[in-house]
Amino acid sequence: MQIVEYVGLDTSRVSAQYEKVRAALERDDFRQAQVKKLSNLTHGHFYRAKLDYANRLLFTLIRHGDHVCALMLEVIEHHAYEKSRFLRGVAIDEDRIPDVDALTSDGATPVRYLHPECREIHLLGNILSFDDTQDAIYREPVPLIISGSAGSGKTALALEKLKQVDGNVLYVTQSAYLAQNARDLYYSHGFGHPRQDATFLSYREFVESVRVPPGREVGWREFASWFTRQLPFRGLDAHQSFEEIRGVIGADANGALRREQYLELGVSQSIFPADERNRLYDLFERYQAWLVEANLYDLNLVAHVWRALASACYDFVVVDEVQDLTDAQLALILATLKNPDQFMLCGDANQIVHPNFFSWSKVKTPFWRDETLALRQQLKILQTSFRNAHEVTRIANTLLKIKQRRFGSVDRESNFLVMPVGDEAGSVSLIAGSDSGTKVLNDRTRQSTRFAVLVMRDEDKAQARTHFQTPLIFSIHEAKGLGYENIILYRFISGYPAQFDAIAQGVTANDLMDDNLENRRARDKTDRSLEVYKFYVNALYVALTRATTHVYLIESDLGHPLLQLLGLQQRVEGIDAKTQTSTREDWLKEARRLELQGKHEQAEAIRELVCQQPAVPWRVFDEAWLRDTMDRVFRQPASGSRSRQQLLEYACSYDEPILVRWLATRVRFDAARHLEQQRATLGRKHLSAYFSACSREVLQHCDRYGVDHRTPMNQTPLMAAAAAGNVALVESLLERGANPEATDHLGRNALHWALLEAFRDARFARGPFAALYERIAPPSIDLMSGERLVRIDRHLSEYLLVQTLWALFKSRFAVPGGRARGGFEAASILDAWRDLPDHILAPERKHREYLSGLLSRNEITRDYSYNRHLFTRLAQGWYQFNPALAVRCRDASGESWVPLYEALNVRLIAESADPRYLSHINALMEKAHLAPLSPPIVASGGREVPKALPSPVRPLASHAGFSVGDIVSFTDKALHTRTGTIVRLNQKTAAITCADSEWHWRVSYLLLRRSTA
Structure with missing residues (x-):
């Protein structure tokens, strides 16, 4: 078996053992290598070989055609499988994994290209083997400029180059979706660079990072x-x-x-x-x-204006799809470089559909003026396409020949044709735009997510919709970043005959015989034709290259000169597109993918035309319901028990101890007298289906009401599955396109629900939480601080801290006695983090010194160069979110900046907060320049809120100064510090319930300490 190696594989500590195992695998001696297959994984097929007593070698299989290779991934030291980059925190019991006597190609990951000699493999979401040209560019020093067609590997090369750089680095491109996708590829397979802080931004987000423009x-x-x-x-x-x-x-x-x-x-x-x-x-x-x-x-x-505000803050910059940017925009990006030659530009001048006058010569001009940069400046060309089938590439190449012959070369660097890689033949078909032709094609494709219709401009969509019932209809400006197996081009040429007549003018079939483009300028220097018609020819090129396999051109003028030059003739043997029907799940996934790309029109059309979903038949306990029910229960004491019972169920589900206490004391609702017991039963009443290993009922609801429908507790199914710790169900929901960033009425998403369970239950934290975190943690949080975008990426230390404070925010206003000051201190955060897995939160970050430093260096008054101004200090050691922060919120209508305390819904939190904290909340609202609180519903009822919290029901005598309900800490026999709540007072001991134990602890009063939380 051939052995290939991940470029990041480090065998330096076990080099001799590795060579022995590698040799055994090469001769298919799996018994000597002691190979075992890891069978309890859902995200891939992995094997391990034994290096020595303590260390293991992780590998997988890849396949190119009929050729199977073993890809060496990682050395796992000291049996620490949970620390593996590739296993996502899954626990592995070596005694339970089976030995392997022979490896088969079953489960081997297919790769499109495999270098015949080079053993190095790169991982960017997919498994990549660079060809000779790519590998040479990969090893070139910067500055570097890369010109390459769609699917040539420009982005992959740029990201792999980025991995080599230390310091503060930036990847920026026009599209927010492409930037996010690049970020996900970069950090795929658990990649991390300890000496690097990488930021991935769209150009607009980059501008916002300098200063957020108004409007x-x-x-x-x-x-x-x-x-x-x-x-x-x-x-x-x-x-x-x-x-x-x-x-x-x-x-x-x-x-x-x-x-x-x-x-x-x-x-x-x-x-x-x-x-x-x-x-x-x-x-x-x-x-x-x-x-x-x-x-x-x-x-x-x-x-132009922001140029004066830009500071030199990046050690290295990658600009992808540079052809979509203007000179002014590129100049602003490069102005943020500390060293002006530490950049890499990637693009394709043949894909310009945005309004600019891009050319590689214009890009290079600023660098040639600097003699030092001129000597080092390089432009490399990638001519290989790993995306498109052979026939699609041939037609696209012919269009480039026509463009070059008609207008001359745009510049030397864009003067090349593309060479396809792979065995896919593909097809390009010309179909008459008659009703019968379009009807047949529509009938066979309208229910498939593998077909999309492209038109030239937005105003052309209406006519396309009269013939095609698919919701996947895009204009060419929306097409960048798309890729479908089959593309239908509707009246691209017939809709703009004069423009394409001019493009084909003077070009003959003989002019297109040569497959080598000669670098030549237009003869007439006064000819503005290229500038006038560039959009149309580039739009057709982009449209063709969106298809990986098949293209169908629907045209009314089948004899148009351009079609003749392209060598396209009407199909007379009939349309070969087979009828395809995608599942409802496929459509939901496609809708979610398009939403992430910002293509809300098509995503909404999918839900309206394909996945027609009625409203849920049950009442959702959202903010409107909560306010209405609290008003009826507390202002109308004669209200029925049903409203009280529903309010109790809500309080147990959302952990509202003050609301439970009010139910017990104000309206004498006896069922509310035992919060701890009720939380374990009523709190999980609406989650029962989500705990089940059989998820049929949940998935049926998703099919009927949508994957992000609301449960009775106003959770999405993904939130409920995360709270239940059901990893398999979470994966199924994500496969169907569930939105991990959807929030409840308190601004909490699926990750926050999982965090709350992990903070309460040590078994949850050490069990399913690691797998949940990898799947549902959003890649970043966008905050606006000091009028600029601050992106908190998941790899940053601040990320988990911000998510923790967000999840626990409501609880800060229910701590008995007002001790929390409406804020956080290090001890309460560390207590919450105590049982989190080490690969999510490293052990050295679970210490007070580290956490205190992290809080203080991001304090708004701190003078620190990398201060993100996230927190304000309420008192010595007590912190809260900076009231001036705003958070970017996304919905079906687009994006907007929302004040942080509005996103957290502080006004609703105040309705069930300990009355002692209302002054703290109003102070935060004032600092955030928000209107003060209205009188709470309970306070405006017939009875006054007592100055002190009422005693617990069935009060017991106080012992040693402790009372039932007190939060205390103690040290157990294993010298572990535990925190819990007193539920019963005995003569010499207290019975204490802890979140990570099913039983009660009986602890002497002499060993108890009052918690500072």
Whole structure:
């Protein structure tokens, strides 16, 4: 068996043992290598070989065609499987895993390409083997510029280069989805770099990290709506006007062009002829005024102003899909470099569909002016495509030949054709745009998630919808980042015949015979054709390359010259697309994927057209229900017992001790007199289906009401499954597209529910929590602090701290006696963290010194260069969230910044808080510049809230100063510190219940200490 090795494999401590095991595996001697298969994993097939008494070698199998290899992944030292990067914290019992006498290809991961000689393998979500060109670029020093087609591996190379760098590094690209996807790939398989702080941002998020612009970003739809009202400018093309403003007038790195500068531009530097430019500049001036009036911003114009605010804070920067950015935007990014030559740019000039005048020569110009950078500047070309089938690539290459022959070379670096890798032949079919042709194709594809329809512009979607019933209809501006097995191009050429006539003008079939593109400029230097028609030819190229296997062009003019040049003829043998039907689960997953890409229109269409979902038939205990029920129960004492019982169930589920106590003392509801017992029963009443190993009932509800429907307790199924610790169900829900960032009415998501269980139950923390955390923890938290974006990524120390404080926030206002001051201190946080797995929270981070330092260095008054200003200090050692923070919230309508205390719903928390804390809450609201609290529902009832909390029901005599309900700590026989609640007082001992024990502890009063929490 051939052996290949992960590039991050470190065998230095066991080199001799490793060589012996490797040799045994190469000769298929699995008995000598003592190979065993790890069978209790759900995320892959893994094997281990024995290196020596204490150490193990983890590996997996990969397959290229019929060739199977063993991929060596990791040395596991001292049997510590739980610390493995690849096993996700799953506990492994070596005595229970079976020996393997022979390895088969069953379960081997297929790879698209495997280098015939090189043994190095890279891991970025998928298993990657670099070809010779990629490997050479991987080893090149920076600065580095890479030009490559779609699917050429540009992003993979950039991320692997990023892994080699120490310090504060940045990856930025136009699309938020691509940035998030790059981040997920980067940290896949548990990768971490202890000497690196990596940030992954879209360009807009990058701008926000300098300063959040006021208002909302202007887009094409806003511009088009405004443009139709500009009567003096009728006759100008709206699309070309938008491109000229964004890509020419506002795009210069030195600032927006003055009128005289704009008028002096050369012929090829503008879409518009010289005699129309004064009119365009008048439109630009009116555009600037409109942005202010409409509270909108243009990212180009913002880039000019923000340049003065940018600080040199990054040691290395990767700019991906650089062709989507203007000179002004690129200049702002590079202004944040500490060392100006520590960058890497990646892109493809043939994929420009955003309004700019990108060319590689313009990108290189600033660097050639610097002699030192000019000597080191390199541009590498990737010509291989690992994405598209052969026929799709052939047609796309032919289009590039037409473009080059008609307009000349855009620049030397974009003057190449693409070579496909793989055995997939694929197809490109031309179909008449008749009703019968489109009907057949629609009938066979409308129920499949593997087909998408692309049109040129947004306004073309309406006509496409009259023929195609799939919700997956996109304009070309929405297509970047998409990839489908089958793409239908609807009237791309027939819808814009004049433009494509001009593109094909003067080009003959003989001109396209040569497969090598000659670097040649257009003969007529006054010809503006490339600038005018670039969008159309690039849009067709991007549309073609969105398909991995099959393309179907629906055209009414089958004899169009461009179609003839592409060598496409109408299919006469019928449409070969087979009828495909995707499951409801597939559609839900697709809707979730599109939501993450920001394509809310298509995601919503899926739910309306395909997954029609009624509302849940049960009453949801949300904020409106809670306020209404509290009003009826506490203001109308004669209300029925049903409302009281429901309120008790809610209080037990959401851990509301003050609300339970009020039910017991104010309305004399006897069932509320035993909180601890009720929490274990009523608190889990609505979770019973989620504890079950058989999840059929839950999944049936998801199919009927949606994967993110609300349970009676206003949880999503994912929240409920996380709280129940049901890892298998969590995985099933995520597979169906469940949203891990959905929140309840207190702003808590699935991770927060899992954290609360882990803080209460040591077995939960040491058991399912590790697997849950890997699956449901959001990749980052976006906060606005000091008018700038602060992204708390999951690999940062602050991440778990912020999530912990978020989960426990409500509890800070229910601590008896007002001792918590409405805040947190290190002891209570450390107590919550006590049983968390070490690979989630390293042991050295569970000490007071480390935690105190983490809190203090992020305090708003602290002078520290990397201070994120997350916390305010209430008193010595007591902290709370910075009231000035805002958090980015996302829903079906888009994104918005919400004050942190509104996201946490402090006003609702105050309704069931200990009355002693109301002044603390109002103080926080005042600091957050939010309106003060209204009188609580209970306080505005017929009875006054007592000055002190009422004594527990059935009060018992106080002993040694302790009472039932006190929170105390003690040291057990194993010298472990435990914290619990006194539930019974005896003559010499107290009975104490602890979250991590099923039984009561009987402890002498002499050994008890009052908890400071």
